Amino acid sequence: MKTMIKSRIGDMWLRQEDLAANIPGRPDSAAEIAVCIKYIRDTWARASNAVGIDEKARNAILHARVVGSFANPVLVQLREQLQQRDELLTQQDTTISRLLAFVPAKALAVSDERLQAIVAEVGEIAASVFKGHNIKWSLSDEDDPESLACHRFTVVVEMTDKDDLEELVVAEMKLREQLVSSMSDKELRALRILVEYETLARA
C-alpha cells in the first residue's frame, strides 16, 4: 500500500509517491520535493495534532514585535529572526501549494485490518448474488487521478455466451445495494468496487 500523508486542505489525504512523482512540466528538484514532504509531515502534523499551538505562536510573534519596536538590540535581532522564519514559511508554503496543484487528492486509506474484512464480505456477497458463476477478485491501489478512492477492489465474474446479461447486471446492482448497507460513507469514498465480466468482451 502506498504511503498516505495528510494535507491541511479539508479532509484530504495525499500519496507521498504522487507528491514525489516525476510529473512533466513540474520544475521542482527532488531535494525541494523532499524538503516539502518533510515540512508537510512535521509542521502540518504538529499543527493539526496540537490545537491552539498556531494561535499561541502567532501571539508570541506579535508580542515580540511590539516589544521589539521599543527595542534593545537583542529584541531587534529576535524580531529579525522571526521575520526570517516567517519569510521561510511563506516561501515553503508557496512551493507546497505549487506542488499540490499537480497532486490528486485522495480519501483516507482504509486500515489493512478493515480492508481485509471488507474484502471477505464483498467476496461473500458476490458469491451469493453471482451464484453459479466462477468469481475472482483483486485488490490494488486506485490510480485514477479523477477518483478520490485510494483502493480498487475488482470482482471478476466469469460468464459464458449462454448467460443472460440482464440477470448479471441486476446481480451486480444487488451487490452494490448490499455494500451501501455494510460500508460507511468514508469507506465507500476510499474504496472503489468494480465488477468485470471475463468473457463478455471479445476483440
Add this chain to the structure above:
Amino acid sequence: MNPTDNLALARTLHDFPMGAPKEASTRGACGRAYYAAFIVARDLLVKAKFPFQPRGVHQRVADLLRQSTDKDVKARNLDLDQLRNLREQSDYEVGDKTKKGFAAGDSQRAILLSNTIITSFQTAAKKDSRLFIPAHVV
C-alpha cells in the same frame, strides 16, 4: 437538449447503425450511456441548489450522492461510478492502449445501468428534491 437523448443515442449505436464501425459504435454507446446518467444527476443536484465549481464536477456529483441517506440513491451512485469506469475504458483504452476489445455486451450493460440510474435518481428527486442529501451538506 434533453440529457436522456444521450441514452437514446446509446441505444441507436448499440444496434449498429448501417455502415458504422461496430466496435466504435459499441464504445460510443458506453460513453453516451454514461453521460446521459451523469448529466441527469448533475442537473437534479443543480436544481436542488447545490453549488458547483467549473472543475471537478464528476467528483462533486459522486461526493454529494454518496452522502444521501437513501440507500437506493447511494447504490445507484456506485453504479454510476462503474459506468464511468466503463466509459473511461471505452474512450481511452483504444489504439496503442487497448487492453480489451469491446463487444455488444458492454454497451448493453452500459445502457441497462444508465437506464436504472436515471429512473432511480428521478424517482428519488420526486420524493425529495435534494435526493435525500442531508441539510447540513452544501
